[in-house]
Amino acid sequence: MKIxxxxxxxxxxxxxxxxxxxxxxxxxxxxxxxxxxxxxxMFDSEDSGISDFKxxxxxxxxxxxxxxxxxxxxKNNSQGNEEIETxxxxxxxxxxxxxxxxQFLDDDAIQEFMTYDIMAMDNAKQSLNNKEISAxxxxxxxxxxxxxxxxxxxxxxxxxxxxxKHPDKNFTGTIVEExxxxxNMRLNALVIGKYLFTKETKDYVxxxxxxxxxxxxxxxxxxxxxxxxxxxxxxxxxxxxxxxSFQYYAAAMMAMFLFYAASNGGTxxxxxxxxxxxxxxxxxxxxxxxxxxxxxxxxxxxxxxQSIAMILYSxxxxxxxxxxxxxxxxxISLMSFAIGGxxxxxxxxxLATNNYRFANIFQLFIIHFMSLIGGSFLPVTMLPNFxxxxxxxxxxxxxxxxxxxxxxxxxxGTIVNYCxxxxxxxxxxxxTAFYIMKSxxxxxx
Amino acid sequence: xxxxxxxxxxxxxxxxTAVDGISFSLEKGEILxxxxxxxxxxxxxxxMISTLLRPDTGEIMYENTSILKKPKRIQAQLGYVPQxxxxxxxxxxxxxxxxxxxxxxxxxxxxxxxxNTISEIIGIxxxxxxxxxxxxxxxxxxxxxxxxxxHEPELIIMDEPTVGIDPQSxxxxxxxxxxxxxxxxxxxxxxxxxxxxxxxxxxxxxxDKGLIIANGTKDELVQMLNDRKKINIKVDQVNDKVINxxxxxxxxxxxxxxxxxxxxxxKNYKQNTFKELIxxxxxxxxxxHSVAVNEPNLEAVFLHLTGRELRD
Numbered sequence: 015m016k017i018x019x020x021x022x023x024x025x026x027x028x029x030x031x032x033x034x035x036x037x038x039x040x041x042x043x044x045x046x047x048x049x050x051x052x053x054x055x056m057f058d059s060e061d062s063g064i065s066d067f068k069x070x071x072x073x074x075x076x077x078x079x080x081x082x083x084x085x086x087x088x089k090n091n092s093q094g095n096e097e098i099e100t101x102x103x104x105x106x107x108x109x110x111x112x113x114x115x116x117q118f119l120d121d122d123a124i125q126e127f128m129t130y131d132i133m134a135m136d137n138a139k140q141s142l143n144n145k146e147i148s149a150x151x152x153x154x155x156x157x158x159x160x161x162x163x164x165x166x167x168x169x170x171x172x173x174x175x176x177x178x179k180h181p182d183k184n185f186t187g188t189i190v191e192e193x194x195x196x197x198n199m200r201l202n203a204l205v206i207g208k209y210l211f212t213k214e215t216k217d218y219v220x221x222x223x224x225x226x227x228x229x230x231x232x233x234x235x236x237x238x239x240x241x242x243x244x245x246x247x248x249x250x251x252x253x254x255x256x257x258x259s260f261q262y263y264a265a266a267m268m269a270m271f272l273f274y275a276a277s278n279g280g281t282x283x284x285x286x287x288x289x290x291x292x293x294x295x296x297x298x299x300x301x302x303x304x305x306x307x308x309x310x311x312x313x314x315x316x317x318x319x320q321s322i323a324m325i326l327y328s329x330x331x332x333x334x335x336x337x338x339x340x341x342x343x344x345x346i347s348l349m350s351f352a353i354g355g356x357x358x359x360x361x362x363x364x365l366a367t368n369n370y371r372f373a374n375i376f377q378l379f380i381i382h383f384m385s386l387i388g389g390s391f392l393p394v395t396m397l398p399n400f401x402x403x404x405x406x407x408x409x410x411x412x413x414x415x416x417x418x419x420x421x422x423x424x425x426x427g428t429i430v431n432y433c434x435x436x437x438x439x440x441x442x443x444x445x446t447a448f449y450i451m452k453s454x455x456x457x458x459x
Numbered sequence: 460x461x462x463x464x465x466x467x468x469x470x471x472x473x474x475x476t477a478v479d480g481i482s483f484s485l486e487k488g489e490i491l492x493x494x495x496x497x498x499x500x501x502x503x504x505x506x507m508i509s510t511l512l513r514p515d516t517g518e519i520m521y522e523n524t525s526i527l528k529k530p531k532r533i534q535a536q537l538g539y540v541p542q543x544x545x546x547x548x549x550x551x552x553x554x555x556x557x558x559x560x561x562x563x564x565x566x567x568x569x570x571x572x573x574x575n576t577i578s579e580i581i582g583i584x585x586x587x588x589x590x591x592x593x594x595x596x597x598x599x600x601x602x603x604x605x606x607x608x609x610h611e612p613e614l615i616i617m618d619e620p621t622v623g624i625d626p627q628s629x630x631x632x633x634x635x636x637x638x639x640x641x642x643x644x645x646x647x648x649x650x651x652x653x654x655x656x657x658x659x660x661x662x663x664x665x666x667d668k669g670l671i672i673a674n675g676t677k678d679e680l681v682q683m684l685n686d687r688k689k690i691n692i693k694v695d696q697v698n699d700k701v702i703n704x705x706x707x708x709x710x711x712x713x714x715x716x717x718x719x720x721x722x723x724x725x726k727n728y729k730q731n732t733f734k735e736l737i738x739x740x741x742x743x744x745x746x747x748h749s750v751a752v753n754e755p756n757l758e759a760v761f762l763h764l765t766g767r768e769l770r771d
Contacts, residue, residue, distance in 0.1 A: 015562045015564070019561045023547065023550070026549075026550060027549055027550065289545060289546075289547075290541045290545040293541065293545065294539060294541060294562075294606075296511055297534060298534060298539075298559070298562040299531060299535065299562075299563075
């Protein structure tokens with residue numbers, strides 16, 4: 015007898031069982047709908063995504079004083095060179111504030127979703143506490159002077175732009191953080207490039223001649239930053255989409271109810287023994303290892319069918335956008351593999367102990383514990399720290415993280431570690447199950 | 460060489476000896492009955508023959524091949540009907556038959572034809588689409604047998620296949636077994652119903668406490684009782700004096716009475732012993748309403764050998 019024949023029979027047994035079908039298909043559908051509607055405010059009201067949010071910019075420096083200081087610095091080091099005088103005239107057009115505000119924050123691409131007000135620190139903090147703004151960008155003391163030095167001289171000063179977020183505005187706050195980080199990184203890269211250029215040319219033409227091209231470098235910086243703004247905007251649209259309550263609970267319920275496929279499938283082998291069908295199969299020459307392999311494949315198939323049903327329902331009825339279909343297929347497959355392994359482990363334990371105690375404990379307690387730490391009831395960010403730390407110990411926790419990342423537009427690179435975790439989980443379960451079967455195999459007549 | 464031979468077979472479960480060094484053989488086309496009360500070791504014996512259990516000692520030869528060394532030799536030719544309904548209740552009758560057919564390697568149109576043939580033989584063709592859980596007890600039993608017949612086995616082992624069913628279904632099953640045997644199938648049939656074994660089997664092993672306590676044809680087994688007969692006499696009145704008088708008669712082994720029926724067990728039954736018994740009752744001025752002389756049966760054989768009734 016082929017494994018396929020046993021597999022088809024096992025799948026039929028599950029599909030024909032209305033009680034099991036209700037648990038593995040109907041309940042998650044009902045729950046994802048109810049939770050999606052009832053907890054919509056929790057996901058949507060506080061942080062409305064990337065459209066139209068405000069930030070405050072706090073200047074902690076005196077722009078005129080720092081500009082003057084830098085000009086003085088140039089004069090002191092130029093010994094009356096005419097080229098330096100020309101440069102001083104030119105650089106006013108490439109003032110760091112002009113680059114940051116006019117070229118960067120005022121760019122149409124940024125303004126489409128983020129506007130800013132320049133505020134004093136106290137007012138900014140007050141606005142942040144009142145949730146009127148998503149974040150505060152703090153331009154540090156010496157920002158203008160140090161940026162001039164970095165861009166116009168061979169010397170490099172450290173410039174760090176700080177972002178203060180509100181915990182309830184985590185999503186948009188993170189976008190601001192990423193935008194500023196991108197700005198910092200791009201600026202640093204250009205400064206390093208300029209530094210290398212200046213260092214090399216001064217050896218041949220002297221420092222003054224090397225510096226006379228700084229205006230060109232500044233122009234290049236502002237041009238590059240403008241270009242980078244576009245790339246930052248692209249990233250914010252496809253890389254950090256806001257997750258709706260329906261999206262979250264579609265993934266969360268799907269991940270949770272896969273456990274029931276494992277627990278129901280995990281009782282089938284013992285049921286076969288009790289019904290004496292296993293004995294009959296053994297007498298007909300079907301090996302127990304064939305039955306175990308079929309059991310594993312059956313749980314994998316049921317988990318796949320469950321996932322497909324959930325995705326179809328949530329996409330059609332709840333209008334949930336799941337993201338990259340290939341990554342979703344990869345996630346479903348790995349989740350089903352891990353669930354198959356877990357189901358097989360339950361099967362072998364129930365068979366070895368010759369009772370349903372473990373399967374019952376799994377269904378009554380372990381599933382709920384896993385669901386809690388995995389974030390199927392509430393997003394793990396709302397749970398205590400110690401639960402967040404053990405979140406990845408549960409299959410559903412890993413799965414939810416993968417689905418959230420895919421829904422948010424992230425690529426394979428972001429989820430590859432989670433893929434490996436699921437693969438490892440599945441393998442550990444399967445190896446343990448085979449070890450149990452090998453050491454405790456027993457079939458009573 | 461026998462079709463199937465069992466030599467010195469033993470099986471222990473922890474401290475309990477389920478089968479204790481039994482030996483018997485079976486020729487092709489025979490129906491062997493394993494008769495014995497619950498716990499006699501019948502199911503363990505057939506579990507070993509059907510390769511489900513490995514014996515602690517002994518050998519089982521099927522057509523000159525040791526099935527302990529080559530279990531597949533018998534598996535392909537064996538139809539096994541377990542005592543329990545070993546079917547999938549949520550699947551339909553057809554799905555069950557197809558599945559068990561595939562278990563024995565049947566496929567395609569051959570499988571379809573066999574399912575149709577067998578469903579006709581067991582009388583469930585009209586209900587093939589229904590789920591097995593909706594079948595009556597008798598139909599489930601018949602399907603349980605049908606699942607073992609699909610691959611046209613040479614040997615069929617039936618472990619108490621009529622437990623808990625109505626007389627009509629039982630009759631159908633017994634007749635099916637006889638019909639299969641007529642077609643050349645060899646059968647091992649276990650039961651604790653003496654009348655079933657008497658009706659079906661041309662060779663009988665009586666088992667008790669893991670041992671075969673008697674082995675032979677029905678006539679050979681009854682012969683063991685050495686002309687013991689039971690006479691039931693219905694009279695108008697019974698008193699202790701009459702009972703004692705009968706008990707003292709020559710060749711009377713035991714006398715019991717229930718209301719106005721006197722039950723006499725006689726050893727070395729002869730016609731003149733019967734006449735003497737009637738004379739004593741007449742002398743005591745007791746009116747005889749009826750007399751029934753019961754031929755000895757397997758029940759009596761078992762009682763004789765173990766001191767217990769078969770269903771104790």
